[in-house]
Amino acid sequence: DISYKQEDGVLYSARDMAVMRASIEQASVVLASATPSLETWANADIGKYNRVDLTERFGDARIPEILAIDMRDQPMERNSWISPHLKNEVELRLERGEQSLLFLNRRGYAPITVCRKCGDQVGCEQCDARMVEHRFQGYLMCHQCGETKQMPNVCPSCGEVDCLTAVGPGVERLAEEAQEKFPKAKISVLSSDMLISAQALKTRIKEIALGDADIIIGTQLVAKGHNFPLLTLVGVIDSDLALMGGDLRAAERTFQLMRQVAGRAGRADKKGIAFLQTHQPEHSVIKAILKGDEEEFWKSEAQQRRLNNMPPFGKLAGVILKGPNLNDVFNLANNMVKNAHILNSINAQIYGPAPAPIARVRGNHRVRILVKASKETMLQNSLMKWKNSFKIPKDIQVTIDIDPQSFY
Numbered sequence: 001d002i003s004y005k006q007e008d009g010v011l012y013s014a015r016d017m018a019v020m021r022a023s024i025e026q027a028s029v030v031l032a033s034a035t036p037s038l039e040t041w042a043n044a045d046i047g048k049y050n051r052v053d054l055t056e057r058f059g060d061a062r063i064p065e066i067l068a069i070d071m072r073d074q075p076m077e078r079n080s081w082i083s084p085h086l087k088n089e090v091e092l093r094l095e096r097g098e099q100s101l102l103f104l105n106r107r108g109y110a111p112i113t114v115c116r117k118c119g120d121q122v123g124c125e126q127c128d129a130r131m132v133e134h135r136f137q138g139y140l141m142c143h144q145c146g147e148t149k150q151m152p153n154v155c156p157s158c159g160e161v162d163c164l165t166a167v168g169p170g171v172e173r174l175a176e177e178a179q180e181k182f183p184k185a186k187i188s189v190l191s192s193d194m195l196i197s198a199q200a201l202k203t204r205i206k207e208i209a210l211g212d213a214d215i216i217i218g219t220q221l222v223a224k225g226h227n228f229p230l231l232t233l234v235g236v237i238d239s240d241l242a243l244m245g246g247d248l249r250a251a252e253r254t255f256q257l258m259r260q261v262a263g264r265a266g267r268a269d270k271k272g273i274a275f276l277q278t279h280q281p282e283h284s285v286i287k288a289i290l291k292g293d294e295e296e297f298w299k300s301e302a303q304q305r306r307l308n309n310m311p312p313f314g315k316l317a318g319v320i321l322k323g324p325n326l327n328d329v330f331n332l333a334n335n336m337v338k339n340a341h342i343l344n345s346i347n348a349q350i351y352g353p354a355p356a357p358i359a360r361v362r363g364n365h366r367v368r369i370l371v372k373a374s375k376e377t378m379l380q381n382s383l384m385k386w387k388n389s390f391k392i393p394k395d396i397q398v399t400i401d402i403d404p405q406s407f408y
């Protein structure tokens, strides 16, 4: 699972560390997952790992049926994200006294706050990122640097009064819509920023599992491992969300996440069903999720990666340079790319430099170089030698991320 990769401070993958340590100490490691990574699947495929399949679910639970709701056919009201089809399904569960989970992987109230007069979006002063409204806590927050500020009364760009409006849904806004559509239902929002401590979260999940909510609204926090025996319906509000951005792992991540979320339904003796609201039911990843054929998905994903020499069939590293002065950062990056004979000698391919997808965080400009090499090379060694052959100014930081999991 990608949450085993630490991306703050020291970059490392806990999974890879465990495998490495076990090989040093000649111990065994058990990687247990209902949704393994492609690396693990591929290692089992070539016989490097022993694969053991658990062919039955816990108790008498069955894998839920997964169906698509084609949003192009659903008449949607303004500022509404629960389709009529999904609404009916939720009502059915309410009548039966069963629980529903509405899944939206977006914290806060609305991802965008826009000015109706000038069209500007309220952004973070330190980052190339929008401020996300958290209405429950009463502030705007940058999800890159954590900076918060009060919702302004006037537009920061044009100064117009009372013109800022929320665009798009976060879980808080979805909860608002659910409360309107199901006025009698007890609704509970589970999102990492809504609960003060891990203990409070545990307690809340236990209460919900015992029936203290009719509708659960949750982010990916709910996707993993929690058992809600009364839950029989999962509605994924925006299945297309995780596919956007289109980085190397978007397909893998979406597949894993959707399978995990759907797996919340019907874990006890009641049959579960999951609906994916999507605008692109013909997308290959969505189709694979609906079909539920994991082996086929991993095989086609593996083939794609093999063709492109992408991990785990090739090596990939992200080199991020960041510093307060954009010119300085770009000059160093260009210099590094021009003087890369160490990398050329192992036939590595170099892409960039280019502004990183989030080009500024906490006031630092970020420039990215991608380096691709074949599996047999000692890429990490060469990258270190290459990096150390430059005199790096004090205010610029160069980070090497082997096998990056996220591409921000």
Ligand SMILES: [Zn+2]
Binding pocket: 115, 116, 117, 118, 119, 120, 155, 156, 157, 158, 159, 160, 163
């Ligand atoms: Zn404005």
Ligand SMILES: [Zn+2]
Binding pocket: 124, 125, 126, 127, 129, 142, 143, 144, 145, 146, 147, 361, 362
């Ligand atoms: Zn910020």
